[in-house]
Amino acid sequence: MAAGERLPLTDRVFYVYSAVSRWLFRSSAESRAKRANRGGTPWGCAISLIRIVIVLTVVILFPVFTLPMMLARFALVGRKGLRYGASVAIVSGDEARWGSGVLPSAVPVAQIRAGLAAIATRDQGFRVRVLTDWAVGVTALLCRSVVSGDAGWARTFMANGLYRAHQALLELRDRSDVTCEGSWQAVDATVVGASRSPLVEEVRVRVTCQGWHQERHRPTGVPLRGGPDPGTWSEDLTFARAADALTPPVGGLPASRCPSCGAALDLDPGGACPYCKGIVTAGRHDWVLVSWQREPW
Amino acid sequence: MVNGTVTGVLAENGVGIAFGIIEAIVFASWALMFAVLLGILVTVTVMRRRRLDRLAATPPAPSADPRLPALLAELRRFDPRFDPELLLEAAQIACLVMFAAQSTGDEQVIRHLAAPSFWRTFFGRYVRTQARDARMQRATPKDPDRASSRQARLPVDYQASAPELIGLELGPQQRACVRVSFYQLRAVVAPGARAQTAMASATSLSSLAVSFGAVVGERLSEATGPSWLSWEGQYDLAFIRPGGSRTDPGATLASRTCGTCGATYRSELATACANCKAPRPLPWGEWRLADLTPVE
Numbered sequence: 001m002a003a004g005e006r007l008p009l010t011d012r013v014f015y016v017y018s019a020v021s022r023w024l025f026r027s028s029a030e031s032r033a034k035r036a037n038r039g040g041t042p043w044g045c046a047i048s049l050i051r052i053v054i055v056l057t058v059v060i061l062f063p064v065f066t067l068p069m070m071l072a073r074f075a076l077v078g079r080k081g082l083r084y085g086a087s088v089a090i091v092s093g094d095e096a097r098w099g100s101g102v103l104p105s106a107v108p109v110a111q112i113r114a115g116l117a118a119i120a121t122r123d124q125g126f127r128v129r130v131l132t133d134w135a136v137g138v139t140a141l142l143c144r145s146v147v148s149g150d151a152g153w154a155r156t157f158m159a160n161g162l163y164r165a166h167q168a169l170l171e172l173r174d175r176s177d178v179t180c181e182g183s184w185q186a187v188d189a190t191v192v193g194a195s196r197s198p199l200v201e202e203v204r205v206r207v208t209c210q211g212w213h214q215e216r217h218r219p220t221g222v223p224l225r226g227g228p229d230p231g232t233w234s235e236d237l238t239f240a241r242a243a244d245a246l247t248p249p250v251g252g253l254p255a256s257r258c259p260s261c262g263a264a265l266d267l268d269p270g271g272a273c274p275y276c277k278g279i280v281t282a283g284r285h286d287w288v289l290v291s292w293q294r295e296p297w
Numbered sequence: 298m299v300n301g302t303v304t305g306v307l308a309e310n311g312v313g314i315a316f317g318i319i320e321a322i323v324f325a326s327w328a329l330m331f332a333v334l335l336g337i338l339v340t341v342t343v344m345r346r347r348r349l350d351r352l353a354a355t356p357p358a359p360s361a362d363p364r365l366p367a368l369l370a371e372l373r374r375f376d377p378r379f380d381p382e383l384l385l386e387a388a389q390i391a392c393l394v395m396f397a398a399q400s401t402g403d404e405q406v407i408r409h410l411a412a413p414s415f416w417r418t419f420f421g422r423y424v425r426t427q428a429r430d431a432r433m434q435r436a437t438p439k440d441p442d443r444a445s446s447r448q449a450r451l452p453v454d455y456q457a458s459a460p461e462l463i464g465l466e467l468g469p470q471q472r473a474c475v476r477v478s479f480y481q482l483r484a485v486v487a488p489g490a491r492a493q494t495a496m497a498s499a500t501s502l503s504s505l506a507v508s509f510g511a512v513v514g515e516r517l518s519e520a521t522g523p524s525w526l527s528w529e530g531q532y533d534l535a536f537i538r539p540g541g542s543r544t545d546p547g548a549t550l551a552s553r554t555c556g557t558c559g560a561t562y563r564s565e566l567a568t569a570c571a572n573c574k575a576p577r578p579l580p581w582g583e584w585r586l587a588d589l590t591p592v593e
Contacts, residue, residue, distance in 0.1 A: 007429070015433060063326035070333065076422055088591060089529050096527035101456055101480040151565075160580075161386030165393045165457065168565040172397050172452045178484075198366050199381070202459060217451060217486055217523070224453060224484050224523055238459050269561075270553045279549065282382045290385075290459040293480075 010068040017065035021058045024051070097225075098296045103236050106192035106206065115194030119201050125247030128203075131287065132189040134254035135205040135237045138289060139186035143211075146180050149173070155267050157253060159240070159288040160281055163271070166292075177218040182226065184211025192236070200283075202240045202290075209233055213297065226297055238291035242284045252286035259286035360476075361463040368465040378544040381462045383581040388460040388475040388534045391586045395424050396481045396528075397566065400452035402432030409568040409577075412537055412585035420589040454482040463533070469540045473584070476592065478531040484523045531592040538583040545582050552580040 007015070091100060106112075120126045138157050145153035151167035158166060173180075186207040193204035210232050215224040252259035261276035268274065271281030281288050362368070372379050387410070394406040407424060415421040431450055457479040464474035545551075554561050555570040555577070562570065562577060569576050 011429070060323060063330040064323060067326050067330050067333070070330070073426060074333070074337075076426070090526065091529075092526050093524060096482065096525035100482065100527035100529045101454070159386075160382070161389035161460070162457075164386065164565055165389045165455065168390070168393050168397070169452070169455050171565055172401065176401065176449070176451045178451050178453060197361070199361075199369075199462070215453065217449065217484070220449070220486055222486050222523055224451070240459055268553075270549060282380070284382070291457060293456045293458070294454075 008069075008072060010072040013065055014069040017058075017061075024055055024058055101293065101296055103206070103234060103293055103295045104193075112191055112194050115196060116191070116203070118196040119194065119203070122196075123246050125249075127247075128191060130251075130254050131203055131239055132191065132205055134287075135189045135207050135239075136186040137254075138237060139184075139207050139209060139235065142292065143182070143184050145170070147182055147213075149180075152269075154289075155269065155271065155281070156256070156265050157289050158281065158292075159283055159290045160271050160279070162290055162292065163281065178215060178224065179218050180213060180215050182211060182213025184209045184213060186235075193238075196243065199243050200240050201243055201245070202238060203287075204236055204238045207235050207237060209235055231297070233297050234295050236291070236293040237289055238293075239287040240283055240290040241287045245283070245285055245287075248286060253280065253288065361461065362465070365462065365465060368467065372465065372467060372471070375541070376543050378546050380544065383544070383549075384462060384473050384475055384536060384584060385460040387536060387579075387581040387584055387586070388477050389457055391534060392457055392477060392479045392481075392532075393455055394566070395420075395589075396452060396455050396483075398424050398431075399427040399481075400431060400450050400483055402428045402430075402434075403566070404428045405568050406566050407586075410579065410586050412587045414537075414587050415585075418588050449484075449486040451484040451486065452481075453484050454480070456480045467540070471538050471540055471542065472587070473536045475534045475536065476531065477534060478529075480529040481527060483526045485526060486523050533590045533592055534586060535588040535590070536581075536584040537587040538585065542583045545578075548578055548582050549580045551578045 089100075116128060134157070141153045141157070145151060145166070149170050151163065151170050154163060154166055187210050188208040189205050191203060192206045193202070195202050210230065212226070212228055212230045214226040214228060216222065217224060248257070248259040248262070250257045250262040253265065256265045257263070258265055258273040258276060258278070259280050260273060260278035263273060263275040266274055267281065270279065272279050278285070280286065283290065369379075369381065391407070391410050394410060398404050398407045404425065411421070416425060434450060457477055460475050460477040462473065463476045464472075466472040552562075555573060555575055557575040558570060558573040560570055560572040564571075567577060
């Protein structure tokens with residue numbers, strides 16, 4: 001809580017109630033544990049009875065302290081809040097854990113072929129195989145980046161926006177003591193979407209990964225997702241470039257070459273080549289990874 | 298003697314009346330709380346059903362404005378260095394920092410990216426309330442004995458589809474609209490977390506009552522385990538900047554290295570230089586997030 005931050009009165013009332021109830025629940029759990037260790041005495045039983053009465057009173061008084069905050073927040077969001085509440089998909093529990101973030105289904109093969117053909121017609125150097133092979137290499141670098149918590153591993157293939165978001169997410173997870181261990185690799189890569197618009201060309205590659213990964217909350221040791229057992233899952237990598245970009249003669253980013261000057265790839269954190277100073281991860285010169293989605297694991 | 302008896306009766310009556318008033322207040326509060334919850338649930342359920350009917354009857358949301366290439370060309374005549382990629386970058390970051398604010402309570406970064414008008418919108422208010430709640434949870438003492446009673450909201454995952462520029466308005470205030478689908482996953486580690494998250498997304502009065510009972514039960518038993526909250530959807534993000542603004546070609550570099558002292562920004566979430574405290578410029582210049590609208 002920031003120093004000097006003023007809370008609305010209704011929130012303050014609720015937080016005081018919440019702190020008191022937390023203290024009561026905690027002390028009643030502690031006293032139960034002590035009783036179990038020492039065996040019950042008549043005096044201890046009387047105290048427990050009083051505690052139970054207080055806990056019940058706190059439960060009974062729940063709406064008296066909660067309702068003002070509820071009504072104040074409802075007044076704040078108003079009718080629009082209800083309308084948005086109907087369309088905003090906030091879910092909890094297992095439904096959130098397993099039901100969200102599901103990968104979109106592959107588009108029909110004819111549509112993929114048409115999309116790839118449209119790209120290849122304009123750019124004679126375009127090869128699908130180069131992108132799918134690159135997706136396999138990218139998966140290995142993503143694994144290193146997530147496990148080490150260092151976004152730098154992803155600098156040579158991620159678009160600037162995705163890279164910043166990836167870096168910020170790793171930083172957020174680190175601040176919250178969320179760690180990831182694991183080792184996995186891509187064993188297969190297939191194109192599941194391809195499109196071309198007046199502004200951009202996009203190819204979505206689905207990779208099948210094998211290995212293991214596990215996330216934990218460091219201070220409590222609580223396992224969050226995954227486990228030490230090996231498994232198989234899918235990830236979608238979407239590559240995009242400007243609609244007027246052409247495959248560079250020396251192969252570009254998939255060949256670890258600067259798409260602008262052809263030098264060996266060695267980018268600064270802003271995605272600029274040290275030789276030609278061009279920002280090569282903006283998608284203007286070559287394919288870059290613009291989206292990385294993993295199925296629930 | 299008579300006086301003493303009268304005082305005793307009056308005191309007894311007074312206590313009785315006070316208890317009666319408290320009972321009435323408690324009863325009325327429970328009744329009102331259930332009425333309000335029932336009202337909200339009925340309204341949201343009806344709205345959800347209407348929305349689903351509407352979605353089934355209408356075609357998907359329109360994609361990019363067909364006039365977009367022409368509008369971009371017009372904008373580039375006044376601002377030759379304008380790059381739509383920077384707006385897509387801004388959209389990715391804006392969604393992530395909203396997630397950060399809700400998980401850690403740190404509002405500073407989203408304040409840096411958003412226009413003042415954003416805080417008057419529904420999502421602005423929602424993010425602010427969620428961030429305040431996260432800060433309150435974080436303010437609980439960190440005594441190891443109390444670690445189990447502390448509620449940790451952990452930012453676990455954030456994934457977004459490739460953002461797409463779908464609209465542009467030129468005028469006294471320029472407005473760009475970027476569409477992005479994202480998915481955020483938070484873990485909640487605390488006693489009663491499972492029931493609390495179930496309460497937060499209860500869809501019926503009975504499920505709400507059951508989860509409330511479970512919160513009390515799980516807190517008493519100190520059962521600690523992770524529970525999950527996710528937010529998924531497709532949204533249109535509106536960015537604004539004053540008409541006549543020009544893109545600064547050095548902004549991208551300036552967002553990496555402090556223009557005042559030359560230090561490199563170590564944190565992606567930093568809004569000022571850690572060395573000289575100078576504010577950090579944004580790579581997309583004057584564009585600021587003004588609104589977020591769910592795509593129907």
